[in-house]
Amino acid sequence: MPHDVVDRYVSNLPDDKRRHAELVQRLAPRFEVDPRLALAIVRSESNFQARALSPKNAQGLMQLIPETAERFGVRDVWNPEQNVRGGLAYLRWLLDRFGGDVALASAAYNAGEKAVERHGGVPPYSETREYVRRILGFYRAPQHERPGKAAGLAVQPAARMKKPPGP
Numbered sequence: 001m002p003h004d005v006v007d008r009y010v011s012n013l014p015d016d017k018r019r020h021a022e023l024v025q026r027l028a029p030r031f032e033v034d035p036r037l038a039l040a041i042v043r044s045e046s047n048f049q050a051r052a053l054s055p056k057n058a059q060g061l062m063q064l065i066p067e068t069a070e071r072f073g074v075r076d077v078w079n080p081e082q083n084v085r086g087g088l089a090y091l092r093w094l095l096d097r098f099g100g101d102v103a104l105a106s107a108a109y110n111a112g113e114k115a116v117e118r119h120g121g122v123p124p125y126s127e128t129r130e131y132v133r134r135i136l137g138f139y140r141a142p143q144h145e146r147p148g149k150a151a152g153l154a155v156q157p158a159a160r161m162k163k164p165p166g167p
Contacts, residue, residue, distance in 0.1 A: 001140050006036050017048035020061055024084055029147040031088040033095070037102065038088060040138035041109060044131060045087075050080045062087025100144040106135040 001009075010021045021039060028038040045063040046052035058065050060083035069077050072093075074086035091109060098104035098116070107122040108115070110131040115123045122132055136142070 001036055001138060003036070006039060010039070013048065016050075020048040020050060020080055020084075023080060024061075024088075027081070027084050027088055031085075031092045032146045033088050033092055034139075034145050034147055037135075037139050037144060038084075038091065040135045041087070041091060041106065042084075043138065044134050050083070051078065059083070060087075062090075064090070095144050102136060102139055102142055102144055103132050105144070107132050 010018060010025065013021055020042070024038045024042050025035040028035040042048060042061050045058070046061050048061065050061050052061070052063060053059055054063055056065065059069070059077040061080055062083050064072075064074060064077050064083060064086055066077075068090055069083075069086055072086040072089040074082050076082050077086075091105065094105040094108045094113060097113060098108065103122055104116055107128050111123050111125060111128040115125075115128075122129060
């Protein structure tokens with residue numbers, strides 16, 4: 001989705017959601033994540049609602065489960081900035097793991113990286129397939145583009161993340 005379209009989308013959100021979307025836009029480049037992809041994830045996960053809680057105990061703006069929050073150093077999942085930082089760190093890790101493939105990284109964000117690996121691609125779960133469709137519909141690119149890369153701009157390195165348990 002073109003940047004100007006995303007900016008119009010964000011500016012038309014209600015005040016509380018707009019503040020959260022602007023937080024995502026500000027923090028995403030620090031993790032070398034395209035803000036448009038980060039917005040697509042947050043929009044699908046919580047619709048920019050900081051107090052969102054899923055039946056599977058995913059919490060906050062980026063719907064972190066407790067294990068993922070701990071893995072990426074989030075102490076307070078209900079703090080919007082901590083939640084977004086943890087979610088962006090996880091998303092950056094997934095993008096690296098899946099070679100920047102947006103469908104695979106978003107499927108892993110939704111169903112877990114082990115499910116994507118076990119199925120050799122997007123898992124056959126209807127919820128995950130619909131989730132990937134929504135992300136790709138908003139982001140409109142199959143491959144992630146690191147912010148500043150096309151223009152040759154310098155970006156801060158991704159946050160140091162804990163290695164997940166297992167292989």
